[in-house]
Amino acid sequence: MLMPNQVQRPPRMLSSAQPIQQLYIPSGRPLVILNGSTNGNLQPLYQRVRPLLQEGLAAWAARRGAVVITGGTNAGIFAVLGQGFARYGRPMACIGVAVAQLVQPPPEGVALEPNHTHMLLTEGQHWGAEVYAMYALAAAYGPPAHSLTIVVGGGPNTLRELEYCAAQGGRxxxxxxxxxxxxxxxxxxxxxxxxxxxxxxxxxxxxxxxINLHAPPHVLQVLLDALMR
Incomplete structure (x- = not known):
């Protein structure tokens, strides 16, 4: 198990034109997409959802060798999940999808979350420009019956992500x-x-x-096992 202060390899940087076949990620793994809040003013939410995302999702993804796709930034729920990977070990792959131009060291921009294994940086001028690439990546990896999108809070961009998810027949x-x-x-x-x-x-x-925000982490793991057989 990786400890929080253990040095880890930096994530592999990818271009948006790079086919998923070149990522060398084994096929047939459970795929989880995490969408939702990254606003810095929502710290109470991130504290409350921490057990669900870390002891629940991160530990489950490491145990199952899952593939996880997130927004990739070191902010909000993505930062919380990344800290969970530092505690429980990385999954088979954790791919962050973000807008290249907006990924800058603070305070000019937002840093990338360091516990992801890959980062897919897309073109665009604003947050939300990465949504198409995120769900194109998910669709290229496998059928929607083998994937699940988890939603925590979120705003207008999250709504767009869920519309892409629904259009693909995702859950x-x-x-x-x-x-x-x-x-x-x-x-x-x-x-x-x-x-x-x-x-x-x-x-x-x-x-x-x-699933309720205050559900015990093992309830999420049981639910994920049931949905991702």
């Missing part, structure tokens, strides 16, 4: 109580929210599961 595991798009989508699913057409469309077309 979503939404963390209830994490705020943002996650809770708004669950409200739409239960009929508590109306008038937001994009959320309503997702609620009616996507395959959605839920």
């Amino acid at each position: 979503m595991l939404v963390v209830e109580g994490s705020g943002g798009v996650a809770d708004a989508l669950l409200d739409s699913l239960s009929g508590q929210r109306s008038g937001e057409e994009r959320l309503q469309r997702l609620a009616h077309t996507a395959q959605i599961y839920r």
Whole structure:
């Protein structure tokens, strides 16, 4: 098991034109995509979701040899998950997908999360430009029946990511109580929210599961094992 202060190899940098076949990642592994909040003002959320993402998702991904795709930055839920990989070991691959121009050392930009194994840097001028590449990568790796998108909070870019996920026939595991798009989508699913057409469309077309923010980490692991057989 890798300890938090153990020196690790830097992630491999990739171009957006590089085929996934060149990544030398074994096929047939469970694929998890993590979407959601990175806003620096949401530290209480990141503290609350830490057990679920670290003792739950990170430990499970390392045990199962999964492939994980995230937004790749050292911010928000991606930083929390990366710290989990430092504790429990890396999965088969953890690929961060980010906009090259916006990845800069703070305070000019946002640093890359150091516990990812690969980084795919895309063209673009703003956050959200990487969404297409993220889900194109997921689609190239394998069929949606072998993948799952986990949603924690999130804003407009997260909603776009979920629309790509649904368009590919992907499944979503939404963390209830994490705020943002996650809770708004669950409200739409239960009929508590109306008038937001994009959320309503997702609620009616996507395959959605839920887990509470305060669920014990082993519950997430059991759920992942059941969904990713």
